[in-house]
Amino acid sequence: MTGSTLVSPLQKLLRIGLVPQIVIGILLGILVAVASPELGKQLSLLGTVFVKALKAIAPLLVFVLVASAIANKQASDNSAMRPVLVLYMFGTFLAALVAVVLSFAFPTTLVLEASPEAIAAPEGISQVLKTLLLQVVDNPINALIAGNYIGVLAWAVGLGIALQHASKNTKLMFSDLSHGLSSLVKFIIRLAPLGIFGLVADTIATTGFSALASYGRLIAVLLSSMAIIAFVVNPALVYFKIRRNPYPLVLRCLRESGVTAFFTRSSAANIPVNLQLCEKLELKEELYSVSIPLGATINMAGAAITITVLTLATVHTLGVQVDFASAILLSLLATVSACGASGVAGGSLLLIPLACSLFGIPNDVAMQVVAIGFIIGVIQDSAETALNSSTDVVFTAAVSQSE
Template sequence: MFAKYRSVSLIVRILIGLVIGALLAVIVPSWSGIGLLGELFVGALKGIAPVMVFFLIMSAVSGYKSGGENHFGTVIVLYLSATLLSAFAAVGASYLFPVKLVLPKAAAVAAAPKSLSKVLSDLLTNAVGNPLSAIVNANYLSILFWALMIGFALRLTSKETRKVITEISGAITHVAQLVIELAPFGIAGLVYTTISETGFGGIAQYGKLVVLLVGTMTFVYLVVYPLMTFAYTRQNPFPLTFWTLKRSGIPAFFTRSSAVNIPINLQACEDLGLNKESYSVSIPLGGSANSGGAAITVSVMTLAACATLGIQVSFPLAFILCVLTALAATGASGIAGGSLLIIPMAASLFGISNDVAMQVVGVGFVIGVIQDSVETAVNSASDLLFTATAEYADARKKGHPVDISAAIRRAEGKADPAVAANAPATK
């Protein structure tokens, strides 16, 4: 039965779960057991994600081969450029379509940093925190730091020791993949809870802000990122753009966590036939380093607060905002809502008090059902997009261009068990 269940595309199963959850929320809004499915799903993903990221990076670094074709330089440039360009796009959209907020009287959310020096200090302090505590609390900066340190140290050990770490990493990833296979049930529960508690019009009063955020993220992913891909590969970027959005963006939209979407991206890279030495590190790394969606959220929300308070934003200050948000976004947590607590720091550039800034953060949590979902979809799908782009670009430079459309067709056959089962043996 499970094999038959898996023979249906994961995307199709997710959409079916979405519809069923919405229908049940309308028909029987008091069935708490349905909502429990969503809580169990998210809890399982959040539980396995920090452990998985730690072992994935540690294993990949310990098995790193000097002189190999790892494409790290190209990947990092793409990640950082995309985050900065996303911030510029958000500022431009906010100038063209200014939005004012209806701020609540109070916002009961956690404290957040207000200055750049405080952000940098917190980043460095968190990075060297206790590794066990980092895994428990999902502190991905600390997880990344210690996984890299231990991974490099493991390179001095025997081949057998490194093999054990690799096998443990594979086992943990397999567990995460099994959890993701049950995503339709969890998503049905999440959608049920959202609709039964807030209704379909729960965020209607913030409609303009949602449209601006989603519109900017859509523009960035469908215009800015394809232009970057074309500049590197010199091929039509849209087949790869849409494929990554379908394969990675849709699941990430519902899980609302780039970290827990890592197994899906790793499998997609394998289906594309990419270099495992490269994507086994670049995909987990992208959960923090590639945060274009977070940069958009912080920039738009900050400028919306300025418009609400009647603060005039000069172009030089807007430029500083772009650089600041791009820098801070790379340190945003890889879990749901991780970017919102950067807003007070950005707002401090314009003299906005922390009390008002935290009210803006409160608005962010209200619209998070859509904003955070789209933001995560952009972040996670672009991890996959830029990892593939970097490898194809390096292959083109060496005179061995890859037919991207053909690679996607082969990947589609591998991703769909029904297609793969009926594929000719020559493929």
């Protein structure tokens, strides 16, 4: 009787669905961190194991899926990648513009007392583009190990094209391998409630909320910009493509992709989650197998917002005058820079000095802003990743459904 008594609640918990289980994990993580911060820190192992498992399987999954999809692609297939790329770039540019508007409407000033981080920021946009080009020709084994998705995609596309004339058995082998890896990913994703429980407990126990209070206005501008993109701009772009109510799709992507990305804080770790969501939405595999990993690299609306808001906060703090043309130029620079964020150590925050250089702001001052970015990163980076990752599925689904 005891065994059946224990199994019954567990079975009921498993039946309620993954997203409710994640919500329960979040609430339990908060309770544990508040009740016992030391225990909360120890539970970080659960989150670390979950994120590392996703990061470990994601490069191999992307490589096999892309190679298999292209190898088995029929000559009449239309992958529709061009419209997806247009949405990625246009959406990122609009995100930067929204950030500019809110930054002028609610100007924020900073107390530049933080110690500059001893990290090398990119010296110019040419360095960002050079980094991206070098990633394309990276050693394929190293690309898989390092999680260099530009390199993984490039080699997978090349192999897929080469295998288009291979025997049916060879193509079938790659197809079976992709299905096997997808099954493995589904098992890892089932562990998300435990992983997020550990991540939440550790984050709140370690940082709390006091360190963020002094930057409340800055966080509010960042989150407001991201919310406008997620709930206004993205739905408008989706409606333009599918000509029907976009909110069921947008909200589902935020719920099933954005929530996980918020707590893992890694677009790479969320690639398997997005691929599974695309499968649930019954999208074309030859489209999403390429667009999702590519989006994790270049679709960076959240990063564009972070770069723009923190740069303009620095500008307002120093009293630098910014005209309309400079604001548009900043939006364009943030768009291009955000696409290379994943290719620069430290992500979007280290591209702030590049944007600040537009206004003649010294690098040592800009790096103090980077340090502030690390302080608010618990919220900023989480929200940024959630927006970036969920938008990958939103735009892929919009293009797929518009056909």
